[in-house]
Amino acid sequence: MPQDENFKAFKAKYKGTSREQRNKAIRAEMAGGNQTLDLLELVHKVRTRQSIDNPRDFLELVEDRLHEIREAMVEEVERRYQIGRHQPK
Numbered sequence: 001m002p003q004d005e006n007f008k009a010f011k012a013k014y015k016g017t018s019r020e021q022r023n024k025a026i027r028a029e030m031a032g033g034n035q036t037l038d039l040l041e042l043v044h045k046v047r048t049r050q051s052i053d054n055p056r057d058f059l060e061l062v063e064d065r066l067h068e069i070r071e072a073m074v075e076e077v078e079r080r081y082q083i084g085r086h087q088p089k
Contacts, residue, residue: 031076032069039065 014021014028026033039062052058078084 032072035065035069035072039069 010021014024016024023037027037046052046058078086082088
């Protein structure tokens, strides 16, 4: 498929601005994509607010989200290579 056909297919599948399209693709197609973008939004909100009521709670939340992202990626690797929980029986 030539490059311009790939671009047309991408634009047809994901509507919006360039940034919105890419974020929609990340959420839909990348392991951990939803969690990563959600975490980025959370960190941005905290950063722009410039104060954190309880930094320890915030850091625990960030760490938990990062573990969720890692688990989504592990799941994808195991599925792709049929290892771990996804071994053929």
